[in-house]
Amino acid sequence: MSHASVPHDGHSSHADAGHADGHGHGSAEHSKYPFLAHHFETPVQQFDSAKLGMWLFLATEVLFFGALFVAYAVLRSRFPEVFSYGSHYLDTVMGGVNTCVLILSSLTMALGVYFAQRGKRIALVVCLWLTMAGAAGFLVIKYFEYSHKIHDNLVWGPSFYIPPHDAIGEAESVALAHAPAPAPAAVPAPVNSAPTGVPMIGARPAVDASVIKPASIGPGGLGAGVVNSASAVTFDVIPSQIPAAHLEDPNMPPNTHMFFAIYYAMTGLHGFHVIVGMVVIGMLIYRATRGDFGPNYFTPVDLVGLYWHIVDLVWIFLFPLFYLIH
Amino acid sequence: MTTIVSPRPEALDTSASTDNYLTFTKGFRSWALTLDHKRIGVMYMGAVLASFLVGGIFALLLRTELLTPGKTIVSADMYNQFFTLHGAIMVFLVIIPSIPAALGNFVLPIMLGAKDVAFPRLNLFSFYLWIGGAMFTLYSLAAGGFDTGWTFYTPYSTTTTTGGVIPVLTGVFILGFSSIFTGLNFIVTVHKLRPPGMTWFRMPLFLWALYATAIIQVLATPVLAITLCLLIVERLLNIGIFNPSMGGDPVLYQHFFWFYSHPAVYIMIVPAMGIISEIISVHSHRQIFGYRFIAFSSIAIAMFSFIVWGHHMFVSGQSGLMNTIFSLISFSVAIPSAVKTFNWTMTLYKGTISLTAPMMYGLSFLFLFTIGGLTGIHLATLNTDVHLHDTYFVVAHFHYVMMGSALIGMIGGLHHWWPKMTGRMYNEKTAIIASIIIFVGFNITFFTQFMLGSQGMPRRYYDYQPEFQIYHVISTIGSYIMAFGFFLCASCFVQSLLGGKKAPVNPWGGRSLEWQCSSPPPHDNFSSPPKVGNCYDFSMLRWDEKEQGYVVDKELEAKSIAAEARGHS
């Protein structure tokens, strides 16, 4: 690709300006602009460097999320029915409101950059607080969404099929853990390992293949017929008062838990970025209130703005990909 | 526009005695909190060499264990942990940071003519991230070790009962960010901090190589980071994205992992290629042949590296279609690599070769990289790979490239810039003997493994058939020879630090900017703005007996300027 095809990006001309009196801290540019670091010649050079650095960081963020989008694509192309089924358990209203909240907080952030450039301190601080409020609002709505899901047992992994906070489930797990070794002798009980995986099937039946539907049902699964009917029995006997309504749904496609696995992975990572965003915006508010920023120096506001917009941008894709599947 | 003026060395010498980066400020804090890229580079170098020692000890233990079939010194479980640690330490703690973070940090801004990297604080932060990552990796040993292999393939890595898996994953995650920040810093530095006159095509080829490497670091490493996150979540919370019994896909893990780790192979080798470009042309005192081809082949390798990862997965259950596609594309990497090799050979041709220690490593590189590269073609060929996959042939191949090329390139670069870094010369004779011993030991160790592999000895095995023993014994002896060579090399450096001759400004006759500032360089790199010329035009340099180094000859310089002017008109 042609990174090399942008030979000069206009930098040398700026460098020339401050070059007359050589290097060192005493140059005219440096005494004129106290924020100018010693190894830069002009404010423009410093600003451009910071911008490019931030864009490269955003590129890493894009690839960071990108891998999860790839996982999403692979899973969705493999289980399309799971995604269109699972999507109906997500609350479109809440998701839509959250999208709007993020877009508006992006707007206030962009306005914040504008006011920083114009040197309007009060307006900048107000905009940053509004952005902060947007971020907090997003997280509050997200919290309600998550807690509803978890209450309804719409979670990832094996727990998807075992109602949480349910004494029966707990007791069953305990009983199974102390069961008189139905496991094949060849498989030693793991002591400190993750409770999953094929080799552990004998040792941890409660959370393993015994309750996970894909272990038994699947388009190409072996012995699908036998265990399929068995699984159906499982769902017949689940009492109706259990909040996990999806377990009573005979039409639930196998592997539905995978939808929630990728849902929590992606929205969780995005939520983490929102939290990080709140921290850096908080730092900005502190500095802006102190009066650090003005028409000549607003780089931190600009960079945090870029970060905040990319968080918005990721959500712009997450929203239709999870909430709006027909 | 191309008046090539080189500053008089004597003019720079005066500043050298008063101000150099090593003695600019004193005390532990002045190093621990330094923002000076040179000091950060030196600290990286120390840390990387220490990790190299640890990784090397594990390698020797492995080779010793393999002297006899069955148990020799350690149990099979211990052996699994040893090879895992050897791999993880050498890849993540040594080779990946060795050239960009250690040598690159020291050399890049000076070569470029800048006062520092673009983000000095980020640079220091990335060093401490490295330390943090290394700490987690060490902690994983205390937490029960890990035996997953450095590739952490699922589902084994999510089910193994060794307790150190999560700490090491965290450690590698942190190391990844250290690498990202170094790369980011370098890209911005190259773009924005070039002084007037330093155009893209006047940059030394090492800078092109570091630039290409930085692109890979920035674009590939985040994918590793998220993959490791998913692996940790998989182990802790059983999320199941890579777990086949839950509908997940373990091959997807390998796609993710190799989307990073194949480009990572080029994070290791491309900067070494850059060093070799410098060494070959400086020490044969001849204009580099095909400058633009070498420069663009670095970028081409960086780009190709992203579309060949599937050749690691030919027998992992990857589909036949993708196997074919990846096999086909993999061959394309051979083109830029060969472009480089031919250009280096052409540079040597009719050059005035000085067989200095860096040059010895440079020539070793050429030889070893050719073998390592060509055996890569066997492995990229789909049907041969099915036979050779996961055998010692693969082990030998990547050691020829990772160690015989990347690490030898790093050691060569260290010899090349040692006088500049420390201001001391080393005993050239000892260094040359050490390089020969390393070369011989290396070939004894790893060439045997090609034979082992082609006869079917699988890698990572604790036990083997008796008929393989002779090869294992030879290989182990070779590794001992190589270890001796490295100790000799290290003793040479220690001796230089304790009582080496004072280094001249330009001991090898280089023309890039770092050979214009004093040895060691001043705190701000250049006391006056550097004059940028053609960094591969050696015609104006002559050996000065009094200086014990190369100086610019006025007459030759005038001639060279005239020649250049004729060439332009």
Place this chain on the structure above:
Amino acid sequence: MTHSHSNTANEGHPLVGHLVPVSTLVATASALLVLTVITVAVRYIDIGEFNLWVAIGIAVVKAALVACFFMHLRWDRPFNLLVFIGCIIFVILMMAFSVLDTSQYRATQYTGNPPVAQETLDANAPGAPVARFKPELNP
């Protein structure tokens, strides 16, 4: 108020960066909100395969708006745009190869337990999942 006020930068020509007028920013946000409403509405119309592509298309337009106006890419140095587009190309590359591969080998893939594991399960605990699960749930 702030220390840099002494250097009064010319209106509209800041020392560094580009000043994007408030009206442009508000217009961008309005467009984004309208597009959000559209994309939600489209969900309820069944156009088969195209639902996905329309949703992604609208998301791409929204992303482009955010990048161009909120993130100043329209006025920024072209190399920053190249970085942004470049990294997206790499994500698409990874996605294309991975999805192509998984769609190829899917036909030969077991979704359940490997045969041996399932056999072990059946032999040691006949009808395991159900047999154990049922009595616990019906006390």
